[in-house]
Amino acid sequence: MDDTESFKNFDDSVGMFSDWRKAGPIYELPFSTLYGATIKNLITAGRCISVTDSMWDITRVIPVCAVSGEAAGTAAAMSTDFDTIDIQKLQSKLSSQGVILIPIKK
Numbered sequence: 001m002d003d004t005e006s007f008k009n010f011d012d013s014v015g016m017f018s019d020w021r022k023a024g025p026i027y028e029l030p031f032s033t034l035y036g037a038t039i040k041n042l043i044t045a046g047r048c049i050s051v052t053d054s055m056w057d058i059t060r061v062i063p064v065c066a067v068s069g070e071a072a073g074t075a076a077a078m079s080t081d082f083d084t085i086d087i088q089k090l091q092s093k094l095s096s097q098g099v100i101l102i103p104i105k106k
Contacts, residue, residue, distance in 0.1 A: 001033050003054045009103045012087045014075075015067035016100050019058050026104055027058070031090065034072050035082040043082055045072040070099060 006025035013028035033049045035042065046065035047056070058064070074093055079085045095101050 001027075001030060001050065001055050001059075002052045003058060007104050013101055013103075014071035014090065014094055014099070016102070016104070017059070017064045017067055020061050020063070021058070028104055029064070029067055029071065031071065031075070031082075031085075031087060034068060034075070037083055040083055041080040043072045043076055045069040067099070070094065070097065 003019075003025075006019070006027055008028065010028045010030040010032075012031040014031045014034075015029040017027055017029060019025040019027075029049075033051060034044055036050070044050075045068040047060045049059060049068055051059050059068075071090075071094060074097070075082060075085055075090055078090060078093065091101055
């Protein structure tokens with residue numbers, strides 16, 4: 001994920017966050033940033049998610065860590081193979097927990 005992807009919709013979105021440095025840009029957090037294809041049962045959150053250097057400055061803060069942590073924890077409770085998880089079930093569970101998953105409209 002890169003900082004040029006503000007207002008971009010992701011089918012595997014598991015949360016939303018903003019750029020703490022300035023008003024305006026908002027981002028969806030793709031589930032695919034939380035795991036890799038090599039190790040099926042390893043998931044990350046917080047400062048360890050897969051983003052570019054410029055995006056890391058935006059995602060390293062506590063609110064984004066909380067969003068990614070809730071998504072990672074919920075996914076871990078549902079499956080041990082994150083590459084094959086039912087993303088719609090995960091999104092439904094996150095939504096029922098109060099996570100905002102509204103597609104971004106610019």
